[in-house]
Amino acid sequence: MGALGHYIEREGVPTAQISLIREQTAAIRPPRALWVPFMLGRPFGAPNDPEFQRRVLHALVSLFERSAGPVLENFPDDAPAGEAQDSGFACPVSFAPARAEGDGHARAMQDEIGRLAPWYDLAKKRRGRTTVGVFGATVKEAARHVASYLDGAPESPPAAGWSAGIAVKRACDDIKAYYYEAVAAQPGNLAPKAIENWFWRETAAAKAFLAIREICLHSTDESLMPLGRLSLIPRFVTDGLSELEPKQHRA
Amino acid sequence: MARLTEFSESEQKHHLDKIRDLPEFGQTPFVSGPLLNKRRVAIVTTSGVHVRGDRPFEIGAADYRVIPGDTLAGNLIMSHVSVNFDRSGFQEDINVVYPIDRLRELMAEGVIGSVSEFHYSFMGAAPIRALEPKARELAALLKKDRVDAVLLTPV
Numbered sequence: 001m002g003a004l005g006h007y008i009e010r011e012g013v014p015t016a017q018i019s020l021i022r023e024q025t026a027a028i029r030p031p032r033a034l035w036v037p038f039m040l041g042r043p044f045g046a047p048n049d050p051e052f053q054r055r056v057l058h059a060l061v062s063l064f065e066r067s068a069g070p071v072l073e074n075f076p077d078d079a080p081a082g083e084a085q086d087s088g089f090a091c092p093v094s095f096a097p098a099r100a101e102g103d104g105h106a107r108a109m110q111d112e113i114g115r116l117a118p119w120y121d122l123a124k125k126r127r128g129r130t131t132v133g134v135f136g137a138t139v140k141e142a143a144r145h146v147a148s149y150l151d152g153a154p155e156s157p158p159a160a161g162w163s164a165g166i167a168v169k170r171a172c173d174d175i176k177a178y179y180y181e182a183v184a185a186q187p188g189n190l191a192p193k194a195i196e197n198w199f200w201r202e203t204a205a206a207k208a209f210l211a212i213r214e215i216c217l218h219s220t221d222e223s224l225m226p227l228g229r230l231s232l233i234p235r236f237v238t239d240g241l242s243e244l245e246p247k248q249h250r251a
Numbered sequence: 252m253a254r255l256t257e258f259s260e261s262e263q264k265h266h267l268d269k270i271r272d273l274p275e276f277g278q279t280p281f282v283s284g285p286l287l288n289k290r291r292v293a294i295v296t297t298s299g300v301h302v303r304g305d306r307p308f309e310i311g312a313a314d315y316r317v318i319p320g321d322t323l324a325g326n327l328i329m330s331h332v333s334v335n336f337d338r339s340g341f342q343e344d345i346n347v348v349y350p351i352d353r354l355r356e357l358m359a360e361g362v363i364g365s366v367s368e369f370h371y372s373f374m375g376a377a378p379i380r381a382l383e384p385k386a387r388e389l390a391a392l393l394k395k396d397r398v399d400a401v402l403l404t405p406v
Contacts, residue, residue: 001297001375001403001404001405003274003276003296003379003382003383003386004373004382004386005281005403006276006279006297007382007383007386007387007390008386008389008393008401008403009280009281009282009392010390011386011387011390011394012390012394012400013297013394013398013400013401013402014282014284014359014400014401015283015400015401015402015406016401016402017402017403017404018402018404018405019405020253020255020406021266022253022254022255023255023266023267023270024266024269024270024273027270027273028273028276029254029276030279030403031279031280031281031282032325036253037253037254038253039253039302039336039337040253040335040336040337040406041336041337041338041339041340041341041348041349041406042337042340042347042348042406043348043405043406044346044347044348044350044353044404045347045406046340046347047339047340047341047343047344047346047347048343048344050346050352050353050356053346053347053350053353054353054357055357056350057350057354057357057363057402058354058357060402061290061292061362061400061402062286062287062358064287064290064400065286065287067283068281070279070281071277091336103282107397124404126326127324127342127343129324130325131325131327131328131329131338131341131342132328133303133328134307134329134330144398156404165310166309166310167311169332170307173330175287177289177338177342178341180338180342181342184339184342184343187261190340190350192340196337196339197354198325207318209301216277218375222255226310227310230332231310231332231333231334232334233334234334234335235259235261235262235335236259236262236277239259239261244293
């Protein structure tokens with residue numbers, strides 16, 4: 001992000017950025033930056049809180065009133081926690097079984113998608129929108145694409161120019177968005193971390209994704225391997241996996 | 252919760268390693284401009300948000316997508332390749348990532364002068380050096396649109 005500040009302002013256009021990782025911004029020294037103590041993915045603090053968002057935005061645009069730089073200012077407040085519940089899905093569990101029963105997880109995921117459908121529909125109606133759509137088909141078709149890998153007979157990518165890895169990535173992103181939107185509509189008003197914990201620790205979809213990751217990591221397809229390493233499973237989950245790996249002992 | 256000290260050890264290492272790998276940027280540019288209430292503002296996000304139906308971002312993509320200012324929230328989706336940031340906020344309200352409604356409010360209140368017709372989106376996981384030519388190209392377009400305040404917003 002800070003790099004863009006340098007590159008764009010060097011061409012004569014003033015910039016001001018939100019900084020989420022202060023240490024990185026301090027090292028890059030972009031022209032104007034406002035560090036905010038919010039979670040990654042929420043640079044304006046909290047959804048559906050226009051007043052708070054406006055305060056952050058106002059602090060950001062105010063940096064254009066400075067006469068010299070670089071400027072790296074701190075936003076003073078944490079994001080409001082709201083009414084969302086943090087608890088409920090925070091118990092650590094083993095991810096190990098996910099690697100053994102790939103096709104079973106695929107069927108369970110497809111059943112789960114069916115069970116979540118009323119909640120997804122409700123979320124879509126209430127919000128007037130959905131973020132499902134990068135795979136370019138229905139979530140059932142996305143799930144079928146993922147399941148085809150677990151069944152050992154991978155479908156071809158659905159569009160010309162898509163690599164196998166891109167197709168799997170977009171299918172998984174749509175499935176995850178569907179789950180996140182559905183569970184957010186259910187009773188319980190889960191906080192973001194609770195939604196994340198629920199998805200990665202409780203759902204068949206996560207187990208299917210972990211099984212897909214194993215397939216990607218052992219694939220000779222150059223588009224699948226990086227997907228397995230970096231872009232399918234978050235680090236907080238893969239960190240847990242590495243703790244389960246057999247320890248290497250020196251003879 | 253974006254204080255590095257609150258991250259797990261591996262997350263901290265990931266973000267600190269990025270600092271180690273940074274290119275040299277040289278002296279920080281600092282361009283002056285008119286009063287804030289005369290400025291024309293555009294958003295450039297690195298969230299990988301784009302209009303539904305536009306080409307999604309690929310791993311390593313350093314190009315950008317155009318977001319026309321009148322795009323409805325329902326037509327915005329996200330194809331950032333990283334899985335290590337929250338998306339539930341964006342799913343609830345685009346303004347937590349792409350504060351277009353708040354920007355229009357600041358314009359209506361007279362805090363800023365105007366809002367650009369076009370906004371732009373990169374995918375933040377692109378290699379830093381690869382962003383430079385596209386950023387230059389973008390700067391030329393921003394100048395054509397008389398933009399003199401760019402808000403850079405990450406995820």
